[in-house]
Amino acid sequence: MSEASATRTGCPVLRFDHRAIQSGERFRVWDELRALGPIFWSDQYGGFWVVGGFEEVSAVLRDDATFSSAKNPDGTGGQSIPPFIWQRNVPGEYDGEEHVRLRSVLLPPLSPKLIEGRRPMVAALVSEIFDRLEGRATVDATREIAVPVPAHSMFTFMGLPRSDAEAIGLTVHEIMGAREGTARAAELAPALEAIKQRMLDEVAERRARPTGDIISLYANLTDENRKLGPDELLSVLVTGMLFGGLVTAAETLANGMVYLARHPDMRARLAAEPELIPNFVQDLVRWVTPASSVARTVTKTTVLGGQTLKPGERILCLLGSANHDPKAFEAPHLVDPGAWRNRHVGFGLGAHFCPGAPLARLEIEITLRELLRRAPAYTIDDLDQAAIGLADPAGGWRPLVLRPKG
Ligand code: HEM
Numbered sequence: 001m002s003e004a005s006a007t008r009t010g011c012p013v014l015r016f017d018h019r020a021i022q023s024g025e026r027f028r029v030w031d032e033l034r035a036l037g038p039i040f041w042s043d044q045y046g047g048f049w050v051v052g053g054f055e056e057v058s059a060v061l062r063d064d065a066t067f068s069s070a071k072n073p074d075g076t077g078g079q080s081i082p083p084f085i086w087q088r089n090v091p092g093e094y095d096g097e098e099h100v101r102l103r104s105v106l107l108p109p110l111s112p113k114l115i116e117g118r119r120p121m122v123a124a125l126v127s128e129i130f131d132r133l134e135g136r137a138t139v140d141a142t143r144e145i146a147v148p149v150p151a152h153s154m155f156t157f158m159g160l161p162r163s164d165a166e167a168i169g170l171t172v173h174e175i176m177g178a179r180e181g182t183a184r185a186a187e188l189a190p191a192l193e194a195i196k197q198r199m200l201d202e203v204a205e206r207r208a209r210p211t212g213d214i215i216s217l218y219a220n221l222t223d224e225n226r227k228l229g230p231d232e233l234l235s236v237l238v239t240g241m242l243f244g245g246l247v248t249a250a251e252t253l254a255n256g257m258v259y260l261a262r263h264p265d266m267r268a269r270l271a272a273e274p275e276l277i278p279n280f281v282q283d284l285v286r287w288v289t290p291a292s293s294v295a296r297t298v299t300k301t302t303v304l305g306g307q308t309l310k311p312g313e314r315i316l317c318l319l320g321s322a323n324h325d326p327k328a329f330e331a332p333h334l335v336d337p338g339a340w341r342n343r344h345v346g347f348g349l350g351a352h353f354c355p356g357a358p359l360a361r362l363e364i365e366i367t368l369r370e371l372l373r374r375a376p377a378y379t380i381d382d383l384d385q386a387a388i389g390l391a392d393p394a395g396g397w398r399p400l401v402l403r404p405k406g
Contacts, residue, residue: 011307012250016042016050017314018081018293019179020180024385025335026292030321038305045082048263048295049307052329053323054345056305060296060317067296067315069352070095079352081295081316082180090228090235092352099351105226107355109214109341115358116159119366125162126366130374133404141257141402142381147173149367150249150360154241157359159213160202168195169246176247178358197239200230214241239270249360251290252281254400256368259284259335261380270337271372278338281365286344289320293301293347294348312329375404 002391013035021029033040033052051057060067071078071093078084078093088094091102107112129148131140151169155162170192178184199215206216218236221227229234260267270277296315309315323344324332330339347354352362371378381401 012036012040014040014042015044016040017044018050018318024152026320027324029362030318030324033318034321034325039307042316046314048081048296048316049304049309050316050318051305052318052325052368054325056321057317057319057322058349059128059304059325060315060336061345061352064095064099064351066302068095068299069093069099069294069296077297077314079294079296081293081314084239087231087239089239090232092240094251095109101226102228102232103355105228106219106240109217110355112358112361118359119362120299121156122153122362123370125156126363126370127148129252130370134210134374136402137403137405138381139402139404141400142398144253145171145371145402146254146368146400147246148259149253150246150363153363154245154361157214158237158241158338159206159211159215168198168242169250171195172242173244173250174245195242195400196234198236199234203233203237244354245360248290248356249363252285252288252360252363252365255288255290256281256284256364257371257378257401257402258380260368260372261285261378262383263335266335266337267376270368270378274372276337277365277372278361279340280335280363281340281368283335283337283339283344284322284364285346285361285370286341287333288331289323289344289346291346291348292320293318294352304312317345319348347395375402377406379403379406 016033030052033050038051038053038056042048042050051060058061068077069079069092071088072085074081077087086145091099092105094102094178124151129145129152133144147169148166151165152162155165155168171188172195175185175188175192178188202215203219206213210220211215215237218228220232260270267281270280283356293316295314295316298311298315300311302309304315322328323346324331329341329344379402381403382399
């Protein structure tokens with residue numbers, strides 16, 4: 001973040017690029033930004049408003065009529081700044097009735113009740129992943145725990161062969177970690193195309209021979225009003241499930257392991273009282289906020305944080321900053337399993353609230369439970385550098401060396 005350089009109708013204008021915030025500096029940067037006031041303007045990416053207070057962020061997310069998520073036919077708008085270039089997210093980049101229709105197609109298999117029914121399946125695969133690590137002095141917690149658990153869980157959930165889960169999971173993380181326009185992103189472009197083609201092949205296969213899995217369900221909808229077109233289906237499977245569901249859960253999991261290594265008292269408490277782990281996970285999602293910002297487009301003149309926002313202007317909500325706002329959360333930089341702080345915005349809020357939250361929470365809860373049962377005194381090397389983002393934007397992986405016996 002650079003200094004405020006000018007004012008725009010009385011509010012700070014910054015050369016602010018949210019994507020340049022280093023993992024280790026997030027809390028400090030967010031605290032500084034909130035101290036500037038409720039809203040500021042960034043002159044990057046064509047200019048956009050930024051809010052990072054819990055109150056302002058919640059106000060934007062709740063009012064999807066004034067703050068649109070829709071992507072325009074020319075690729076502008078949508079949920080991120082700069083926009084995802086390769087497609088329109090389903091259902092994230094739709095508004096109103098279209099959004100409700102798409103969500104109603106997507107949601108049934110993700111319901112909390114059905115996901116809870118999958119607990120034995122997730123527990124079995126987590127146990128199997130830990131079995132592979134038994135007896136080892138060190139484990140790469142990124143490659144061997146954080147990425148595999150959500151990948152195996154999601155692949156099983158979708159009905160894809162688990163033998164491909166880790167390779168595709170790792171590739172998805174690398175693609176998400178690479179900034180577009182860089183040489184690394186160009187190198188990874190064929191891998192993205194291969195994942196998309198793979199999903200199209202899976203869809204064709206399920207249309208020919210339905211198996212009752214999630215892909216079959218989404219690929220074979222018969223209700224004319226609720227069918228998914230080819231691009232919609234691809235977006236649900238690739239952007240929603242793989243990109244939306246794998247990286248977020250893995251980063252929360254990795255950072256949970258780091259947090260507990262940094263806070264041995266909390267680790268001992270959770271090991272002794274595992275019934276606290278679900279609350280811990282809920283607050284951990286707040287603390288990490290792996291989807292740290294979302295964007296919207298202003299649809300009508302409105303006032304926010306004392307500024308007048310005009311139709312067509314873009315606004316970025318710093319979800320991570322809102323989740324660390326001391327006005328909303330006491331001691332926000334600590335994870336607290338005692339206080340049920342589930343009103344955070346780590347999974348969003350309002351119409352676009354994350355439908356994958358029950359699945360993600362289940363995966364993280366079961367993995368931490370198993371880790372604390374098997375290795376209650378584990379340590380992590382270079383704890384100070386253990387970072388929030390797992391994929392290094394320059395390519396490859398940030399190391400997360402976990403020693404099960406400490
Ligand atoms: C810790 C894990 C996760 C976090 C932190 C997370 C975060 C979020 C957030 C913040 C949003 C709202 C975006 C917005 O308002 O623009 C969202 C939406 C969404 N998430 Fe997640 N997510 C997680 C896991 C998952 C999983 C496992 C799935 C798939 C099973 C998933 C699928 C989706 C979809 C499809 C949407 C769009 C919903 C809509 O626009 O109506 N997410 N997620």
